[in-house]
Amino acid sequence: xxxxxxxxxxxxxxxxxxxxxxxxxxxxxxxxxxxxxxxxxxxxxxxxxxxxxxxxxxxxxxxxxxxxxxxxxxxxxxxxxxxxxxxxxxxxxxxxxxxxxxxxxxxxxxxxxxxxxxxxxxxxxxxxxxxxxxxxxxxxxx
Numbered sequence: 001x002x003x004x005x006x007x008x009x010x011x012x013x014x015x016x017x018x019x020x021x022x023x024x025x026x027x028x029x030x031x032x033x034x035x036x037x038x039x040x041x042x043x044x045x046x047x048x049x050x051x052x053x054x055x056x057x058x059x060x061x062x063x064x065x066x067x068x069x070x071x072x073x074x075x076x077x078x079x080x081x082x083x084x085x086x087x088x089x090x091x092x093x094x095x096x097x098x099x100x101x102x103x104x105x106x107x108x109x110x111x112x113x114x115x116x117x118x119x120x121x122x123x124x125x126x127x128x129x130x131x132x133x134x135x136x137x138x139x140x141x142x
Contacts, residue, residue: 004043005045006043006045006048006050008048010043011038011043011048011049011050013051013052013053013121014052014053014138015052015053015054015055015132015135015136015137015138016035016052016053016054016055016137016138016139016140017055017057017130017137017138017139017140018031018032018035018054018055018056018057018139018140018142019057019058019128019139020056020057020058020059020061020062020101021058021061021062022061022062022063023062023063023142024062024063024064024065025062025063025064025068025100025101025104026104027142028056028062028101028104028142029101029104029105029107029108030108031140031142032054032056032101032105032122033105033108033109035051035052035054035140036051036052036054036105036109036118036119036121036122037050037051037109037118038050038051038052039051047114049114049117049118051118051121052121053121053122053123053135053137054121054122054123054140055123055124055125055130055132055137056101056122056123056124056125057125057127057128057129057130058125058126058127058128059097059098059100059101059124059125059126060093060097060126060127062093062097062100062101064089068089069088069089069090069093070088070089070090071089072088072089073086073087073088073089074086074087074088074089074092074100074103075087097126098124098125098126101124102119102122102124105119105122106119
């Protein structure tokens with residue numbers, strides 16, 4: 001008996017459209033991460049990029065549970081001494097809601113070359129419009 005290992009040419013990649021309106025951030029991110037990695041496919045291989053492209057629309061209309069709007073903090077550093085900056089989730093949703101979803105999904109990806117290449121297939125948009133109509137994304141219900 002031989003183990004089946006798919007080749008790069010055997011993998012079919014689809015485009016999915018996910019509407020984030022009214023969705024809870026963490027639950028949305030797990031579903032998107034599964035689609036990006038290809039874990040929903042029977043030919044999933046951990047060492048290959050067998051996932052699909054995912055377009056997330058209405059990123060500014062996500063929900064969070066509890067006091068996360070005030071308590072959850074995002075950090076970044078300016079690379080200068082004392083340059084650690086923090087931003088509340090509420091401010092991030094007002095300014096860059098795409099970044100909130102991207103960071104949540106990145107937390108569920110492997111931290112290596114494969115994870116970085118998979119994350120490039122995630123397209124997040126603030127409103128309902130997106131420039132990927134030509135790819136015919138299929139709507140994914142969460």
